[in-house]
Amino acid sequence: MPTLYVSHHACIDHDTGDFHPESGDRLRAVQRILEAEDFMLLHRQEAPAATDEQLLRVHPQAHLDRVFRTIPAEGLRHIDGDTLVSPGSGEAARRSAGAVVVAVDAIMRGEVTNAFCAVRPPGHHAEAERAMGFCLFNNVAVGALHARAEYGLERVAVFDWDVHHGNGTQDIFQTDPGLFYASTHEAGNFPNSGFPSERGVAGNIVNCPLPPGSTGDAFRAAVEQTIEPAMRAFRPQLVMISAGFDGHARDPLAHLRLQVADFVWATQRMMAIADEFCDSRVISVLEGGYDLRALAGSVNAHVRALMGV
Numbered sequence: 001m002p003t004l005y006v007s008h009h010a011c012i013d014h015d016t017g018d019f020h021p022e023s024g025d026r027l028r029a030v031q032r033i034l035e036a037e038d039f040m041l042l043h044r045q046e047a048p049a050a051t052d053e054q055l056l057r058v059h060p061q062a063h064l065d066r067v068f069r070t071i072p073a074e075g076l077r078h079i080d081g082d083t084l085v086s087p088g089s090g091e092a093a094r095r096s097a098g099a100v101v102v103a104v105d106a107i108m109r110g111e112v113t114n115a116f117c118a119v120r121p122p123g124h125h126a127e128a129e130r131a132m133g134f135c136l137f138n139n140v141a142v143g144a145l146h147a148r149a150e151y152g153l154e155r156v157a158v159f160d161w162d163v164h165h166g167n168g169t170q171d172i173f174q175t176d177p178g179l180f181y182a183s184t185h186e187a188g189n190f191p192n193s194g195f196p197s198e199r200g201v202a203g204n205i206v207n208c209p210l211p212p213g214s215t216g217d218a219f220r221a222a223v224e225q226t227i228e229p230a231m232r233a234f235r236p237q238l239v240m241i242s243a244g245f246d247g248h249a250r251d252p253l254a255h256l257r258l259q260v261a262d263f264v265w266a267t268q269r270m271m272a273i274a275d276e277f278c279d280s281r282v283i284s285v286l287e288g289g290y291d292l293r294a295l296a297g298s299v300n301a302h303v304r305a306l307m308g309v
Contacts, residue, residue: 003307004106004115005034006099008047011120013088017076020084021253021290022120022134029296030118030286034303041307043112047099047119049091050142054101057145058138058172063129067093067136079131093121093136100143103283104238108151114271114282114306116243118299122287124166124242125191133164133191140240140285141172144179147238154178157236159227160185161219161266162244162287163254165194169242170205177202180234182227184208184219186247186254206230212255216262219247223269231273239274239282241267245289245298253290260294260301267305282306 012024034042055064070077071090078084096119103115123140125133144156157180158173160166165185170193173179177200185194187209194207208222231239245251247258267284274282284306289295 001111001113002041002043003303004103004112005039005042005044005118005303006047006103006115007031007118008095008099010088010091010095014092014121015076015086015088016084022122024120025292026289026295027118027120029292030299033296033300034118039303045102045106047095047117048102049094050097050101050137054142054146055097055137057149058141059128067131083132083134085136089121089136095119096121096123097137097139097142100139100283100285101146104143104147104151107281107283108147113280115284116303116306117283117285119286122244123285124160124162124169124244124287125164126168127171135168138168138172140242141169143283143285144238144240148178153237155180155234155236156238156240157231157234158182158240158242159231159270160242160244160287161247161263162242163247163251163256164190164244164288165207166242167191167193170194170198174200174205177204180204180231180236182206182231184210184222184227186256187211189254203230204234210256213257215257216259219256219258219262220265223266228269228273232276235277236273237278239270239278241270241282241284242287243284243302244287245295248289248291248294248298250291250294251289260298263298264301264305267302271305
């Protein structure tokens, strides 16, 4: 079965202003790569807008109201010092979450084996009641809880390899033993969370902070020695990846020294766990990555790995 690619042009219309690192150029770079002939076998689908019902499984009504009330009729408005919204941000945020919902649907119906969701704004910093860190809604959490509500899955696992800790996903998952969250990230970087002592209600949170300057060797050791054993013990029925590529050595917002080959290796490791426990079901969702060359090259290799080519 094919790999699904989900995106939507509205995600580019989330304008963050001049010089903001989380810009529409990120998605344009990804879309150009995936329009190449090498990716002609991808199954393609436009992201629908997530419904209130789907968002409310993760975020309370008050959060939705705050986000949509903040979106301006024109210009830009700050949610916090880093997180801006513009007239197109509401639809972009709905479609970013909706992309993961439709990926869950396609995989659970047996239409595709795995999926890559190329969306923005990203999601992993969005807590249940707080938008932050460029993120408005938590896209992977919306997908995970959709899988539970619509398909009865009891155990959904997320591996987040973004260079920044996904405090939002941890916030949403930590009190639910049926949700597993594992993260590698740069120690001491934004948002200054994700300590190994944070274990969740049932050991369902696994954090592996890496010192600044760490290379792929340290990243791979954390995955092999800590994350994979915990994920195998959890026995996931769906594997999700918060695929941030800002751990790449070229990225301007962090200080890890990962290379494209490290992301390919991690993709294949997650696919192996999915093969073992859940009929190869993997959903990857774009998070960070702010050097356009590194982002495009990493996505190119990551999606090829999902396709098995």
